[in-house]
Amino acid sequence: MEFDFDFDLLCELTETNGAAGYEDRIREIVRREMEPEVDELHTDAMGNVIGTIEGTEDYEVAVAAHMDEIGFMVRYVDDDGFVSLDALGGWDPRVLRAQRVTVHTDDEDLTGVIGSVPPHLLDGDEGEEDVEDIYVDLGLPADEADERVSVGDIVTMEQTTTKVGNNVSGKALDDRICLFSMLEAAKRIENPDATIHFCATVQEEVGLRGASALGVDVDPDLAVALDVTVANDFPAVSKKRDYVTRLGDGTAIKLKDGSVVTTPKVHKRMRSVAEAEDILYQLEVLPSGGTDTAGFQNTYGAKPVGAISIPTRYLHSVTESANGDDVSATIDLLTAFLETEDGEHDYSL
Structure with a gap:
């Protein structure tokens, strides 16, 4: 299968090493890829990288994907x-x-x-x-x-990233495959209405610490996090009891995980954007586990939050596996969602 995205960059991101608190090598790649695409780029004292594309409206969106691996x-x-x-x-x-x-x-x-x-x-x-x-x-x-x-x-x-049928498999897809998707969306977006802060965060795997620290530099009106989610669509797990997502059924719009319940109006608009753009998606209810979504919500207080996930098999192993079409759908949905954020959508309760 030929993927319709930059597989070489994805391999570089996943094969490069960067454990929690020691993301230096990944940070160099992120800065290299972001710099030509954003109006402002800086790294905070904790190591988060924030690339900002200035919008025309007085409305700000933060998007986050974490750089660290276990x-x-x-x-x-x-x-x-x-x-x-x-x-x-x-x-x-x-x-x-x-x-x-x-x-x-x-x-x-x-x-x-x-x-x-x-x-x-x-x-x-x-x-x-x-x-x-x-x-x-x-x-x-x-x-x-x-x-x-x-x-x-x-x-x-130590592991390489490779194609396995329709899938990508390797180490650190959590969360480099979402970091990659965020970078790809940043490259596609031009002249947005909203100011968009693309945030590559640190230390997610040890307690969502980087996202929680971002509040010093970023104060968005809306926050969206990207992370992998569980795909238990293989033998040895109960299909009914342990179901979360399936590979090949599209990008996953998060409704909840163990750390956050996403804002209903946000995930409903994500669904409407996906349907309008004919982007394949599924809904995610993750019983346990946390993501940077909660880090944003806890830092910024009463702000609406949403999350988009990439279904992934064999999480926290060296053979994590994600479907190429699901990756493409994630990039498409994130791009379409951000391009249509203009401050006019009512997320109030």
Whole structure:
């Protein structure tokens, strides 16, 4: 399948490493891509990047997608040279065994392997692992590992992004695929009525911290967040009980998640825009989990909020998978919605 978007840029964004609080490499890409498209570009003290396109009306919209991915921080290097980790974000330890990782030291990037006990040595009595049980094997003598790796070094997963049938699969689609969609929308929009602040946020995976801090610099009349959402449309999950979204059924307009109930008039207008533009969409009710939508709402007080999500399988793993048509639909809906925001739509209750 040939995608109708810049797949090379998406690969660059997803394959580049940037764990929560250490988004520097992603921030460089975002600034590079935003600068030609916006009237003003700045980075706040926390690391959020805000690119602003000035509108003709006295009305402001903020759009956010987070730059950080889940990762780890080095806790210590033991006497045998193995590296113990502390999680940055929510990991399922089952997906970590036998994966390659990158340890980011001050001087270099080191490739390591998360150890896995061979099945020959398992007796069936092993309990479930915790992240604290995970260790990284650098293939180095103990003294060299201790010399080259320090407490506090960041560790990220090592994985490429590829096409799998009609899907995109790789690490950090959460939330780089939405960051990509926001950048693509910024490139399409010209001379909007509303002033639009495109916000690439930090530290979402450790508590929506970047979006909450944006209130110092941005005070919008409307806030819209972009994030991935759960697609449980595969074997081993209950289709009825665990249903959220399906790949290939379009972009997802969020009604609620574990952190926010979106403003009814906002999500209804998103639906009307999608229908008017013939953009395939589905509705999202996510029982648990939070997004930057809540960070905006909590920071700015009584402001209307909305959210658009990209359905994604296998979240918080190195094989996260999203449908190419759903990505295109997300870019189309975000662009159409922002282009028709002029301050005249009544979101009051």
